[in-house]
Amino acid sequence: MTNAKVLKLLIFMLKSQIESILFVAGKPLALKDLARLCASGKAEVEVVLEDLKNKYNHEENGINIIVAGSEVQLVSNPKNKNIVESLVKEEVYSELTQPQLEALTIIAYRGPITKLELETIRGVNCSLILRNLLIKDLISVEEDKVIDHNRYRVTSKLLKHLGINEVEQLPDYDKLSKSESLTEILEQTNNAHDV
Structure with a gap:
């Protein structure tokens, strides 16, 4: 050649x-x-x-x-602004799917959490789910310069919708947010990813 x-x-x-x-x-x-x-x-x-x-x-x-x-x-x-906006509005105002609810629950109890950590817990790719939750303003993203990954957390809009002021008011928050077995799995995943 x-x-x-x-x-x-x-x-x-x-x-x-x-x-x-x-x-x-x-x-x-x-x-x-x-x-x-x-x-x-x-x-x-x-x-x-x-x-x-x-x-x-x-x-x-x-x-x-x-x-x-x-x-x-x-x-x-x-030029396709109107049709695209109608799709986005549908996504924003549509009901949450079961996978979105699962991801939202994990983010609420374990956040701030990286995409890799969320995917480790759920066992599937979560890109589209995160995108849709961001569009609905139920989660926010922040850059973590230390680990060079974004971290996700629930928004005040979600807390307001749930009728609480902070995630610590979620049922069984202390128990579920500090699960030792889950923490160990996430540490192994993060360590493997850093290598």
């Missing part, structure tokens, strides 16, 4: 990786983080992003790529 073909293949692979990451992230990503995730240089990522913007940022496409400063995000086309 010639050098030109190899380069074309590498760019094609990088383009595919960037599209996938931006789709799954659902939020702005720093260019440096995108480059790190793709094991590529920032300059290569910027070139591919320009190409992707040329590919997607047209009136007839449903998605666009926005680069704002040092962050990039995959977003819906602004």
Whole structure:
């Protein structure tokens, strides 16, 4: 294979990786983080992003790529604002599903908690659940610079809805929030993830 073909293949692979990451992230990503995730240089990522913007940022496409400063995000086309808003409103005002209730309960009793810890307890990917709970303003996210992960906690809106002022007022809070077996499992998971 010639050098030109190899380069074309590498760019094609990088383009595919960037599209996938931006789709799954659902939020702005720093260019440096995108480059790190793709094991590529920032300059290569910027070139591919320009190409992707040329590919997607047209009136007839449903998605666009926005680069704002040092962050990039995959977003819906602004012309589809009304239809997208109606979907978001449905999600906000729809009833909670059983998986959402489970995740919300875990976050209430064990929060602030990382996505990895939540997924360890539930045994399944929780990305969509967290997204929906954030949209409904039932949980909030805060960056934990020490462990380089986001932590999730319940919001005052949820506490108000439950008729309590703090999570410590939840039934059996002391017992459930300090479960030694659960703490041990989470410590093992965090230690394994740090290695």
